[in-house]
Amino acid sequence: MAWKWIKTFVYLSMCVTSAVGNKQASQKKCADFNNTIWQQYRQGIKLRVQYFLLTRNNADCASLFTQDCLNQTQKHTAYFNSSLPTKVIVHGYRPLGSKPSGMSDLAKALLREEDLNVLVVDWEFVASFAYNLVVENYKEKHGSTLESFHFIGMSLGAHVSGFVGTLFEGKLGRITGLDPAGPMFKKAAPFDRLDSSDALFVEAIHTDSDQFGISIPVGHVDFFLNGGMDQPGCTHLDLASMFDYVTCDHMRALSVYTSALNRSCSLTGFPCSSFEEFLAGKCITCEDPFTGTCPQIGLLKSGITVTPLPNHEKVYLLTTATAPYCAHHILVELRVSPLDKSADIQLTLITVGHPETELKLKLNKDEMVYKKVTAHPAQLCKIDSVQVKNTGARFFRQGDIQFAYICISEIPQTRGLDPLCVKNINIGRGVPWSRDFVQVC
Structure with missing residues (x-):
C-alpha cells in the first residue's frame, strides 16, 4: 500500500466528517469495483483508489466518493452521517481481472446489524500486481471521532488496516483482521503488520495459518477456527473453481464473520495454549482471562468486557462446513x-x-x-x-x-x-x- 493511498484516506476522513448537510440527489449509476485487465493496468486509465459508501438509505446501490471530495470541492455523497459509526472494509490481494468476493454480503450484513456508514475501499491497482510488490509498496511514499471507525480487513487488507491504525497512533476504535496475510508478514515487526497496538481493540480470525494466513496472534484476541488451518468442507474437489479450492480455507474467515453478524447462532471461542490442549478437554471454561464470559465472533468487542484487555490471547473453536458454521x-x-x-x-x-x-x-x-x-x-x-x-x-x-x-x-x-x-x-x-x-x- 502506498503512502499516497494512506494520505487519500486521511483526506477522505476529513472530508466526510464535514460532508453532512448537502442532500443532493444520489448518483444515477451504482458504484462498482474496478475490473482491470492487464492493458488497462499498464495504461493507468482508471482510478487507483475508490471509496464506495453504503448506508441503510442506499444499501442496494453504492455511492462513490470521488477525488473531487478529496480536493474539497464538496462533490460528496448525501448519505454519509457523521453521527453514526463507520465501518471501513478493505479487501486483500486479488488477481487482475477479478473482483473481491464477499464484500457486498459483508456490507449488507453490517447494515442489517446496525445503522451505520459502510465504506468499501477499492484499491485494485496496488492490490493486483505481484504479491511481493504489494507488500513492499503498501506503505511507501506513493467531524467523526476516531473511536467510531472500525476497519475490517481481509488478508492483506488486515495489514493495510493496521498501518492506517499506526498512523492514527492506535486511536481507531476497532480493527478486525479476517485471516491476516501470512507470506512475508510472519517474521515482520509489529510496526510492519497488524498488531494489537493499532487500535483500541484488535481481533483476528485465523482460518488458513499454514498457507495464506498468518500463524501468530496479532490482536488483543485471536480466534483460531478448527486450529486455524484446514476448514471443514474445503477438502472437496467440487468447488466452483480451482481458485476457490486453493483459497477456500483463507476465505472462510470472511464467510464466518459475515454469517456471525446474522446472530442465528453463537460462535464461541475458548482460551487455550494450543489447539491440541483444547481438543483434549483441558480448556473448557473462560475464567482466565475473561472472567467467565467466553468471547464470540461478531459481537461488539467480541463480547469482551474485561479491563485491561488481554493481549495476543489465542482462543479456539470448532465449526461446521456450511453457514451458519456454528457447532x-x-x-x-x-x-x-x-x-x-x-x-x-x-x-x-x-x-x-x-x-x-x-x-x-x-x-x-x-x-x-x-x-x-x-x-x-x-x-x-x-x-x-x-x-x-x-x-x-x-x-x-x-x-x-x-x-x-x-x-x-x-x-x-x-x-x-x-x-x-x-x-x-x-x-x-x-x-x-x-x-x-x-x-x-
Missing part, C-alpha cells in the same frame, strides 16, 4: 478399567435429523481417564443416543472393554445442563453398545 462443543469423558492391551473405539453421537458425529479414540494400557472435545450440530439436550464400538483390528482387538462411566456434556456449561452419564458399561467384540436419551430442552 455445539461437546465434551466426551470416559473412564476405562485396566486393559490387557491397547484398544480402538468409535463413539457416535446421534441426533435425528442431523448428521452423526463420530469420534475415534485410542485407549492405552496405562491410561484410565480420557477427555475429548468434538463438534456436534445439535445441542446436548437434543442428542437422542450414544453408540460405542470396539473397532480394533480383528486379530489384535482387545477383548471386552469395561467402562466405569461415559459422560457427555456441552461447553461452556452456562445453562445449568447436567452431563449425560452412563455407568458400568461392558462392550464386547463386534457388539456395538448404545443408549437412548429422553430429554427436554
Whole structure:
C-alpha cells in the first residue's frame, strides 16, 4: 500500500466528517469495483483508489466518493452521517481481472446489524500486481471521532488496516483482521503488520495459518477456527473453481464473520495454549482471562468486557462446513478399567435429523481417564443416543472393554445442563453398545 493511498484516506476522513448537510440527489449509476485487465493496468486509465459508501438509505446501490471530495470541492455523497459509526472494509490481494468476493454480503450484513456508514475501499491497482510488490509498496511514499471507525480487513487488507491504525497512533476504535496475510508478514515487526497496538481493540480470525494466513496472534484476541488451518468442507474437489479450492480455507474467515453478524447462532471461542490442549478437554471454561464470559465472533468487542484487555490471547473453536458454521462443543469423558492391551473405539453421537458425529479414540494400557472435545450440530439436550464400538483390528482387538462411566456434556456449561452419564458399561467384540436419551430442552 502506498503512502499516497494512506494520505487519500486521511483526506477522505476529513472530508466526510464535514460532508453532512448537502442532500443532493444520489448518483444515477451504482458504484462498482474496478475490473482491470492487464492493458488497462499498464495504461493507468482508471482510478487507483475508490471509496464506495453504503448506508441503510442506499444499501442496494453504492455511492462513490470521488477525488473531487478529496480536493474539497464538496462533490460528496448525501448519505454519509457523521453521527453514526463507520465501518471501513478493505479487501486483500486479488488477481487482475477479478473482483473481491464477499464484500457486498459483508456490507449488507453490517447494515442489517446496525445503522451505520459502510465504506468499501477499492484499491485494485496496488492490490493486483505481484504479491511481493504489494507488500513492499503498501506503505511507501506513493467531524467523526476516531473511536467510531472500525476497519475490517481481509488478508492483506488486515495489514493495510493496521498501518492506517499506526498512523492514527492506535486511536481507531476497532480493527478486525479476517485471516491476516501470512507470506512475508510472519517474521515482520509489529510496526510492519497488524498488531494489537493499532487500535483500541484488535481481533483476528485465523482460518488458513499454514498457507495464506498468518500463524501468530496479532490482536488483543485471536480466534483460531478448527486450529486455524484446514476448514471443514474445503477438502472437496467440487468447488466452483480451482481458485476457490486453493483459497477456500483463507476465505472462510470472511464467510464466518459475515454469517456471525446474522446472530442465528453463537460462535464461541475458548482460551487455550494450543489447539491440541483444547481438543483434549483441558480448556473448557473462560475464567482466565475473561472472567467467565467466553468471547464470540461478531459481537461488539467480541463480547469482551474485561479491563485491561488481554493481549495476543489465542482462543479456539470448532465449526461446521456450511453457514451458519456454528457447532455445539461437546465434551466426551470416559473412564476405562485396566486393559490387557491397547484398544480402538468409535463413539457416535446421534441426533435425528442431523448428521452423526463420530469420534475415534485410542485407549492405552496405562491410561484410565480420557477427555475429548468434538463438534456436534445439535445441542446436548437434543442428542437422542450414544453408540460405542470396539473397532480394533480383528486379530489384535482387545477383548471386552469395561467402562466405569461415559459422560457427555456441552461447553461452556452456562445453562445449568447436567452431563449425560452412563455407568458400568461392558462392550464386547463386534457388539456395538448404545443408549437412548429422553430429554427436554
